[in-house]
Amino acid sequence: MPSLNLPHLLATLIPLLLSLTIHEYAHAWAASRLGDDTASRMGRLTLNPIAHIDPLGTIILPLVLMMWGPGFIFGWAKPVPVNPARFRRDVRMGPGMAWTAAAGPLSNLALALVTALVAGILLRFAPEAVAPGRGVLELVESLLELNVLLALFNLIPVPPLDGSRIVDGYLPLRLRPAWERVTALAPFLLVVVFFFGGPIIAGPSAYLTSFFVRLANTIGAV
Numbered sequence: 001m002p003s004l005n006l007p008h009l010l011a012t013l014i015p016l017l018l019s020l021t022i023h024e025y026a027h028a029w030a031a032s033r034l035g036d037d038t039a040s041r042m043g044r045l046t047l048n049p050i051a052h053i054d055p056l057g058t059i060i061l062p063l064v065l066m067m068w069g070p071g072f073i074f075g076w077a078k079p080v081p082v083n084p085a086r087f088r089r090d091v092r093m094g095p096g097m098a099w100t101a102a103a104g105p106l107s108n109l110a111l112a113l114v115t116a117l118v119a120g121i122l123l124r125f126a127p128e129a130v131a132p133g134r135g136v137l138e139l140v141e142s143l144l145e146l147n148v149l150l151a152l153f154n155l156i157p158v159p160p161l162d163g164s165r166i167v168d169g170y171l172p173l174r175l176r177p178a179w180e181r182v183t184a185l186a187p188f189l190l191v192v193v194f195f196f197g198g199p200i201i202a203g204p205s206a207y208l209t210s211f212f213v214r215l216a217n218t219i220g221a222v
Contacts, residue, residue, distance in 0.1 A: 007135055009066065012073050015142040016062055019108060019150055020077040021049040026107035027080040030100045035088035039080045052077040073146065074153075079160070098169025101162040108151040109208075115143040116212035116219075123220025140216075148208045152201040158193050159186035 025047055028039035039045050044052065053059065057076035065073055082100050084093040119140045122130045130137045157163040164183070171179055182189070193200075 008138070011135055011138040012066060012142055013062060015139060015146050016073060016075055017049050017053075017058065019111060019143070019147050020058060020075060021047060021052050022107050022111055023104045023150060023154075024052045024077045024080050026103040027082065027100055030103035031080070031082045034091045034096050034100065036083050036086040036100075038083045038086060042081060044078075044080050052080075054078045073142075074149070094169040096169070098166045101165035101169070104162050105151040105154045108147040108154075112144050112147040112151070112208070112212050113215075115140055115147070116216045119144075119216040120219025123216060127220070144212050145205075145209055148205050148212070149201070152205055152208070153197065156193055156197060156200070158189045159183050160190070161193075 024044065028045040031038065032040055032045055054075075054077050062073050062075045082097065084097050087093060087096045119130060122136070122140075128134075130140060154161050155163040155166070157167045164186075168179070
């Protein structure tokens with residue numbers, strides 16, 4: 001039976017929980033800024049990870065992937081409720097939903113950037129902290145790779161991923177019938193994306209991760 005190394009487990013699950021929490025908080029924060037207090041009233045406008053945990057997507061699936069999976073970690077949290085009818089009067093529902101959806105992936109890219117900046121500072125002033133074999137290095141690598149992956153995966157325009165809500169918010173009226181036919185296939189398309197979407201985002205993910213690594217190394221060399 002596969003076994004789990006506790007330091008590796010923590011270095012993987014902590015970044016996942018942090019990344020998913022910030023992702024969902026960003027959705028709630030964006031909706032709140034646009035006038036919708038639904039998430040706030042339901043206790044989701046918080047950085048407390050307990051409020052966002054989905055037992056299957058946040059705990060069970062990541063553990064299964066770590067023990068028997070193909071070498072990568074993934075998961076999801078409870079979706080944040082958004083009611084576009086509660087947006088301010090000066091906010092159109094479509095674009096409002098699009099910006100609320102975009103806040104999640106953007107927060108993951110922002111967290112990847114912050115991680116790169118912190119890693120660069122550590123390389124510059126405390127290089128021993130991020131030396132190979134140290135837990136901090138594994139934590140930094142997990143945060144970078146995971147947040148880039150989460151951002152790009154969620155931007156795929158397949159319902160219910162964030163990318164679909166961005167498309168839906170700005171789609172011209174003449175394209176609505178075709179889009180509705182696509183959304184009708186959402187369950188099937190989501191399964192296809194989950195199992196075969198890796199090659200779609202592999203190139204962009206590698207490029208962005210490499211960019212953040214170069215940024216950290218540049219800061220560390222200053």
